[in-house]
Amino acid sequence: MVGPDLDEVAEAAELLADAIIETPILPLKSARWDTVLPDCASVTLKLELFQQTGSFKARGALFGLRGLTDDQRRVGVVAASGGNHALAVSWAAKMAGVNALITMPEAVDPARIAGCKALGAEISLHGDMAAAFAAMYAAADAGRTIMHPYEAVHMILGAATCGREYALQAPEIDTFVIPVGGGGFSGGMAAAIKQMRPETHVIGVEPMGADTLWRSLAAGSPQSMPEVKTIADSLGAPFALPESFAVAQAYVDEVVRIEDHDMLRAMVQYQEILRITAEPACAASLAALTGPLSDRVAGRHVGLIACGSNISLTRYAELMQAL
Structure with a gap:
């Protein structure tokens, strides 16, 4: 078996329970979302940016x-x-x-x-x-x-506890949209979600300028980027590595790519509607849903994740100047 099994994930969650926050989920169903979201059955957002240190x-x-x-x-x-x-x-x-x-x-x-x-x-x-x-x-x-950011059993297991938590919180979700850095987060979340509910569809999201996992899945093996170029520094892994790639390959159904301006647009939407100051990576799931996935999710129950938000107001303002 590739990656952790559900018993290992449950044990990890129990070991972390004294210090890790069970982050809330939010249905995006207010009238202010009507002109933003595609025609889904429902859209739910997991607010992992409220986790310890501001991220998963x-x-x-x-x-x-x-x-x-x-x-x-x-x-x-x-x-x-x-x-x-x-x-x-x-x-x-x-x-x-x-x-x-x-x-x-x-x-x-x-x-x-x-x-x-x-x-x-x-x-x-x-x-x-x-x-x-x-x-x-x-x-x-x-x-x-x-302490590798993604090529480590403990990082994949940590991500899997987030996937397990989300699947338990929102059992109606049939399509999860998850940002991709090196592949450990998306792979770990997907490993828990797909073992709990094999019928769900898990979609990874990468910036065009840091599409390491997309390239690796296409090639069938871990690939390196000749150059990383994206505003989403949290998603800017310069290479894929064997263990995290194998887990992502086993459980992530597909990867879609977005442009930096898609993330900037989603950052504005989070700020204007939810008053969340999102970093680019935090906005990646929403950017994918309202961009390349918008014509594919009719009737689907979609789960997004706001994976983290560690950005200064100075940096946020600098990025907004590109719009």
Whole structure:
């Protein structure tokens, strides 16, 4: 079997229950959504942006930190991230009393750097995401334990607890639309959802400029991006990796791609209707539903996820200038 089974997911959820929030769901059925949404039977949004540290990443990060050996705890951990995973690992490391080094791209939102430092993490900045990953592996060579943002059993299991939770909260949903970074989140969520309800359809969403999983599924093996170019830094994985790819390949039914301007439009819709200041990745599910999926979901019960929202007002305003 590829990925976690339902017993493992349930056990992980129980182990995290003391610290992880069961995030709420919201039916998008007010009159203000009528001119935005396509003709679905229903649309539900899971507000995972209300999770610890503002994203789903807290689930897997805490699960991973709690699984360290004593020797690993003494040396510390390292993680490469453009923001959400960085904050999650910083928080989980503080909870566990473990030193964390976070390697980040230089262009990351300064608010995310400040957030990690406030949680006690050490930060090193690098030219781009690929360079940040290289620095992570170098720190691992020096002894630190890698807290990988997606290629790790604990991250896939953490995502699976979110999928299980959502499926239990909204049993009517027959189509889930999930943002894709490296594939661990979409694959983990899909693994739980599809085992619980095999008839559901799970759709991953990637930016055109970071369509690593789309390329990998088309090729039948993990692929690398020649260049990542998207405003959604949380979705900007430069390569797919074997374990997370295998889980996504097994359970994600398809991947659709969206443009950056689709996410910007969805960010505005969240702000105007729900007063949510969404980062681009947070808006990806809505962008896909109102974009490439709009003519395919008639009569369907659709589940979206607002996966995280760690963005400064300064960065948000900068992005809005592109509209």
